[in-house]
Amino acid sequence: MKATLPTAAAAALAGLLALPAAAQFPSTQPTLLPPDQAFRLSARALDASTVEVRFDVADGYYLYRDRLAFRVAPVAAGRVDLPPGKLKHDAFFGDVETYRGAVVLRVPLVGAAKPGEKLTLHADSQGCADVGVCYPPNPQQLQVSVPATGTRPGDFVEAAKPRGWFN
């Protein structure tokens, strides 16, 4: 009885991922989101010394905490204080932490940026989907503007661009 559930789950997974050989090409993919949509990145400059970064992780997907890396140009980024993630035991890497849902981080700038200055944020991330696939490390970048002195930070800027037929 106990073995029924994993078997059923495995069968469901196989059904979801495996397509009949004849139907596999050129539309071979199961319904998985492209990484930029599974892990939507956005950011804004809070002030001249902080960039706020946000990942909206789609349901059924997760990011690895220790695979996140950020760079800012032309003003360098300092160490990012990453919130603790959900602990997940990994047989090879030991305990790893994962993020799901909305993840908001603050990237401190080393040396203040100028009001109105455009900053480029480079974010590296890597995550997986619960159905049993992982995406390769995903480098993304976006531009944020430092708000003028005394003004409120602007809206979040999205990194992912709508995808056309050939990208």
Added chain:
Amino acid sequence: MKRRTILAGGLVAAATAFAGGVAFFHSGDRARRDGAALLGTVLPDLDGHDQALAQWHGKVLVVNFWATWCAPCREEMPQFVAAQAARGAKSVQFVGIAVDQADKVREFAKQIGLNYPALIGGFGAIELSKSLGNDLGALPFTVVIDRQGRVAERHLGPLVQPGLDRMLDRLLKQA
């Protein structure tokens, strides 16, 4: 060199698909062409020696794209080890192409007693898998080549038993 060949093949395929239209599109052609492209791939093994996939042409060849940073990949591999051990290397050959660094692969291979070749593809292997139909470049992705050198299966996500055994039995029955 290799990648250029594959890219050129892909462009020709795309052009053919558009020019010929769906009615003239035979999946058999693609199975043959993709099988030839994969069998024409040469990658270094864990000792740094180049290995041509063509050396396994004539067997049912299971080519598994994986990485140590991909937990579902690591979880499915002991199954491949068991299947390789159970069937011997006479008619079935598993080959892993790692989107990874050799030292990480070596460590994991030791941990699970890997009994089939682990080739190091690096991130270039993601592009190779994309050319074989893995549009998102996600892992694990497995391509099975039949004894005639045609792609018989393309599978994103873990292969599960008894499906794996059933597929191997079916392909082994073919001439």
